[in-house]
Amino acid sequence: MAPLLQVESSTKRFGGLLANxxxxxxxxxxxxxxxxxxxxxxxxxxxxxxxxxxxxxxGRIVFDGADVTRTRPERICRLGVARTWQVVRAFGRMxxxxxxxxxxxxxxxxxxxxxxxxxxxLEFTELRGRGDMPxxxxxxxxxxxxxxxxxxATRPKLxxxxxxxxxxxxxxxxxxxxxxxxIHEELQVTICVVEHVMEVVMPLSHRVIVLDYGVKxxxxxxxxxxxxxxxIRAYLGDRRAAR
Amino acid sequence: MTELAxxxxxxLQMGFLYALVAVGLTIIWGLMxxxxxxxxxxxxxxxxxxxxxxxxxxxxxLLAIVPIALAMYLFGMLVYQQLMRRVQGGDPFxxxxxxxxxxxLLQNAVVAGFTSDYxxxxxxxxxxxxxxxxxxxxxxxxxxxxxxxxxxxxxFLALYLLIERTEFGLxxxxxxxxxxxxxxxxxxxxxxxxxxxxxGAALVAIAGAILxxxxxxxxxxGLQFTVLAYAIVALGGFGSILGTLLAALLxxxxxxxxxxxxxxxxxxxxxxxxxxxxxLFRPQGLFGRF
Amino acid sequence: MARLALVLGxxxxxxxxxxxxxxxxxxxxxxGFLVLITAMLGVGWNVIGGWAGQFDFGPQVFFGVGAxxxxxxxxxxxxxxWLGLLAGVAAAAVIxxxxxYPLTRLRGHYFAISTVAIWxxxxxxxxxxEYIGAAQGLFIPMKAHAGIVGSAVALQFSGPTKxxxxxxxxxxxxxxxxxxxxWVERSKLGFYFRAIRDDQEAAESIGIDSRLYKVLARSITxxxxxxxxxxxxxxxxxxxxxxxxxxxxxxLPIMATVVxxxxxxxxxxxxxxxxxxxxxxxxxxLGTGPLAGRGIxxxxxGLIIVVIAAFRPTGLLSLPWARWFGRRRPAAA
Numbered sequence: 001m002a003p004l005l006q007v008e009s010s011t012k013r014f015g016g017l018l019a020n021x022x023x024x025x026x027x028x029x030x031x032x033x034x035x036x037x038x039x040x041x042x043x044x045x046x047x048x049x050x051x052x053x054x055x056x057x058x059g060r061i062v063f064d065g066a067d068v069t070r071t072r073p074e075r076i077c078r079l080g081v082a083r084t085w086q087v088v089r090a091f092g093r094m095x096x097x098x099x100x101x102x103x104x105x106x107x108x109x110x111x112x113x114x115x116x117x118x119x120x121x122l123e124f125t126e127l128r129g130r131g132d133m134p135x136x137x138x139x140x141x142x143x144x145x146x147x148x149x150x151x152x153a154t155r156p157k158l159x160x161x162x163x164x165x166x167x168x169x170x171x172x173x174x175x176x177x178x179x180x181x182x183i184h185e186e187l188q189v190t191i192c193v194v195e196h197v198m199e200v201v202m203p204l205s206h207r208v209i210v211l212d213y214g215v216k217x218x219x220x221x222x223x224x225x226x227x228x229x230x231x232i233r234a235y236l237g238d239r240r241a242a243r
Numbered sequence: 244m245t246e247l248a249x250x251x252x253x254x255l256q257m258g259f260l261y262a263l264v265a266v267g268l269t270i271i272w273g274l275m276x277x278x279x280x281x282x283x284x285x286x287x288x289x290x291x292x293x294x295x296x297x298x299x300x301x302x303x304x305l306l307a308i309v310p311i312a313l314a315m316y317l318f319g320m321l322v323y324q325q326l327m328r329r330v331q332g333g334d335p336f337x338x339x340x341x342x343x344x345x346x347x348l349l350q351n352a353v354v355a356g357f358t359s360d361y362x363x364x365x366x367x368x369x370x371x372x373x374x375x376x377x378x379x380x381x382x383x384x385x386x387x388x389x390x391x392x393x394x395x396x397x398x399f400l401a402l403y404l405l406i407e408r409t410e411f412g413l414x415x416x417x418x419x420x421x422x423x424x425x426x427x428x429x430x431x432x433x434x435x436x437x438x439x440x441x442x443g444a445a446l447v448a449i450a451g452a453i454l455x456x457x458x459x460x461x462x463x464x465g466l467q468f469t470v471l472a473y474a475i476v477a478l479g480g481f482g483s484i485l486g487t488l489l490a491a492l493l494x495x496x497x498x499x500x501x502x503x504x505x506x507x508x509x510x511x512x513x514x515x516x517x518x519x520x521x522x523l524f525r526p527q528g529l530f531g532r533f
Numbered sequence: 534m535a536r537l538a539l540v541l542g543x544x545x546x547x548x549x550x551x552x553x554x555x556x557x558x559x560x561x562x563x564x565g566f567l568v569l570i571t572a573m574l575g576v577g578w579n580v581i582g583g584w585a586g587q588f589d590f591g592p593q594v595f596f597g598v599g600a601x602x603x604x605x606x607x608x609x610x611x612x613x614x615w616l617g618l619l620a621g622v623a624a625a626a627v628i629x630x631x632x633x634y635p636l637t638r639l640r641g642h643y644f645a646i647s648t649v650a651i652w653x654x655x656x657x658x659x660x661x662x663e664y665i666g667a668a669q670g671l672f673i674p675m676k677a678h679a680g681i682v683g684s685a686v687a688l689q690f691s692g693p694t695k696x697x698x699x700x701x702x703x704x705x706x707x708x709x710x711x712x713x714x715x716w717v718e719r720s721k722l723g724f725y726f727r728a729i730r731d732d733q734e735a736a737e738s739i740g741i742d743s744r745l746y747k748v749l750a751r752s753i754t755x756x757x758x759x760x761x762x763x764x765x766x767x768x769x770x771x772x773x774x775x776x777x778x779x780x781x782x783x784x785l786p787i788m789a790t791v792v793x794x795x796x797x798x799x800x801x802x803x804x805x806x807x808x809x810x811x812x813x814x815x816x817x818x819l820g821t822g823p824l825a826g827r828g829i830x831x832x833x834x835g836l837i838i839v840v841i842a843a844f845r846p847t848g849l850l851s852l853p854w855a856r857w858f859g860r861r862r863p864a865a866a
Contacts, residue, residue: 082738094731154739326839343838462828473646508660518647
């Protein structure tokens, strides 16, 4: 069976800077994939290309059998890709519930149905009781959960989480990891997480892909990637040396 | 062919004056990101001030530039401190609301003082040179307009140096980039905003004192210039001083070339049609920084 | 609480002109007409400005499109006003959609100037196009109508009941507009508009076609402005460029919306009830007598606006609505 998402030697330049160079990867349905790399490695650029906010200069992106290389974000969402943002982007002046209703309206035109689904997702993401609060007044951890709930409301097949755990306290991070596992198990959603905190990604992911300076340098089981000499040099090496 | 060349030359000369009209808005709107619907009214005050000093005290509008610039600098600071500072933190629409009120107030204060009649200045220095023309390759340069354009260009360059080369200019730019960071390095943002309003008002009033040599003055004269100034600032790519100059020259040329082929009523329409056309291909303005 | 206010407000709006009419005054009916037209335009502008959060300074173009469409149909083909109104609304919505779609590539201030650009281009077209009467415009001839019903059907009132007739016509149109916009606000459209206002990229990430919904929002606004334009044209018995393409047709509704609460369904009505009578009273008291024509009324009006702005730092958006109307949160928030 063809993978759910296939990126074929995608290249993205900004002026002279090569943000992604011939990156190829595949994500199978049912996986949790970790996408890691130091800051500036091109992870978010890759996310932006997959979700249609940018288009690769060269290469091809195929999702669920459809070529989405030049497709706009809203169409990619309709095909079944949802994402969250590195810097949270909740609809600040709308309530938490209304945020999720907007997502649910992707699959229904009936407000009552969308509200019911939104309520259920707030429950699922443990935001019950926050539904009537304007999103701008939520804590960072709650905003991140809200973004996940809003993304899930669009009934994605693939969920891309961009640093869903950065800036959280250790307790909040543990809860977020638990939430990601529950999304995978209970909702059967394929997940790709971008993190630069390795300690979070390793136990969570079935497979880890490492980017460095826009190039994919490793792709495999977490244990194997940790032992990869290139990865250690490019990424872990710096960190270990610093400690 | 000569007709077209003449139109381009006339347009360029007007363009320098437009640049001076618009650059005050570049600072207030482009750099400081505040909306001023009364920009044209500042211009009108400058024109009226020059007319009043000329008719009542026989002060030439070119000399009147000095007192008018000073008065309008103070007035711009006053407007910021008493009105705009208060609406600054809120919804941008509140700034629109406040400056529309200001527009009503200023326009009608002048109506109350001087009625809505059209006024002209007489026997000014530039007008006395009216008959003097230079001809170059079949294109005629009217010396008064040429001098005015030259003066506008000089002022413009001075402003450019002020913003780009002095410590004050850097502080202004820093405030527009990031107010909190500016505060950390010891810049007082409120002070910078006030000065920006003062400089913006003074510049557009100077433009008024120059324009009064060529145009009649009446209390409602401002709106047409406000609209043009917004188009110029947007075309120039917000906050780019040099972009403003180039956009203003372009606008001047578009206007005067349009008039060669179409009724004068269309001259502003063509400026805006060009804006739309350019906008569709360069959504960030002609000379946008990003 | 809110329902009671609605019932009382409706009753007051219906009943207040009656004793005045019996006394033989028509002035306050005309003021009421202007309040309602401004409020209605404000409710329409709220869709693009308040909900979709886009700076639109050019809706007066569609006020003109509506007025001209209905007037042309009436003068050239004898089509009745209310049918002309429907045609005007449809024409404005379609023209707006066609013009706006390419403009949605532009964002923020660039989009704002592009809406002004369309207005700047529409003005000389209106002033030079012979078919629509160029600068002279079109005159809408009065026809004889059988009684009140005939007048109401034709949207033509004259004599002592002119002001009253147009007041009630405006009330009907205002009520229709509010009802429609209340529906829009609760529908998918309302949610999507506000999502785009709060964060366009995030809206796109959940499948919202931001360009399409901006066009829809602006076309709804255009439709409301067109309806207002038709009503105004039949009241003024004429349509000409300087009158229907006047900048005030956008600034007044925008100011009413800002005063009353941007993004709130009833905000524009509150704002219009505050702003329009002030300007009317100013012009009848200070605008007459020895100082007539000296703009004293507009000075005071400008001062009032400046003072309102200066002493409500975040605009009047911060009016303590919740305290006034109990704990119930207005649906628009």
